[in-house]
Amino acid sequence: MSEVEQSTKLDLERIIFIGRTYEEYLNMFLLKVEDLKGKKILDCPAGACSFTAVGNRSGLDVTACDIAYFHSSEELRRKGIQDIDHAMEHMHKAQKNFKWDYFKDIDGLRNHRLNALQECSKDMKDSGEKYIPATLPTLPFENEEFDILLSAHFLFMYGDRLDYQFHIDSINELVRVTKEEVRIFPLVDLEGKRYEHLEKVTSYLENNGFKVEEVRVPYEFQLNANSMLRIYKG
Template identity: 55%
Template structure:
């Protein structure tokens, strides 16, 4: 979803925010990549994160069948495969977090406990723009500026559509607001699970 190869980030310092209960930090770390995950969920013990993640996966299993037409099933062949993938990611994440808790930093956006340009690249998936109906314009602007503050090279955000698959209404105004902070690049990617969610935003620091 971010159009990145392993060699693109091998010598970079990466921030995943908000990271949730995904396996990116654990898997990347095993390959020697310097990754830090940050999320509001990390305020809670890993046992609670595992419990909440398991509940969310159960919710997916119960509700996804009602909206299967809103998704492309090329990457995940069916709901059972999606659930299996999510369970594996949750286990990998919480197991790694138990062993290496310092790589998982609790934070409540739009504020991050990191220094200026502490990371080379920041990745942010399925949060900004996805929840355009729940998170207002100011939150989006403040959060993106904060992600840019802690990033040296670029911030990548995926996708650019809301939960209904519609392009976020904040995009055009944000582009204008951020014109002095970063170069705005919208780039189509190979990954598309939610229909119309096939474009990421690259914000290259100026």
């Protein structure tokens, strides 16, 4: 293991390896598959999501990056199963904080999470070059290497743990590696409250020449988590 890996690799026990399905991504980010054809797409951080696996199988060009990918696919698969079980136990106590029209019930949610994990871990074995270990706010990619970047369930959600400067540094990095636009979902924290510095972030981006738009999306599982931020370059 290199010195870089040793310094960036997070203890597996501190990683929560849970992901969303390809279909959830289409709804969360208001995506049309025909608009993605011919584009280079980065999912960051991707976790155990199946968007890369299913997207590439469907003819898209998707790369995933995440701090979790410093670990092997089998380690992550085992960790993912444990994390899903733990999350479902918690979900029984917190059902009122979620809308149940998309998944219907906890068993439906579990099936979606297991499906995403299975697709992701299998694809990591078969197409490992598409899963790049990385630790925000630094990414191992060239300037404007990707056309579109999708970032789900990380920035803004952890406003109580990641300070404003971390968000700015990370968004600057997401924008740096992207040619056309960055989409971030959702805009609320873990309690379903709007990220407290969102307007400040928006003003910062606009002052630096970017067009920023808040867009409602046809997906809401966590209460109030039903909109994304679109950051346009150029």
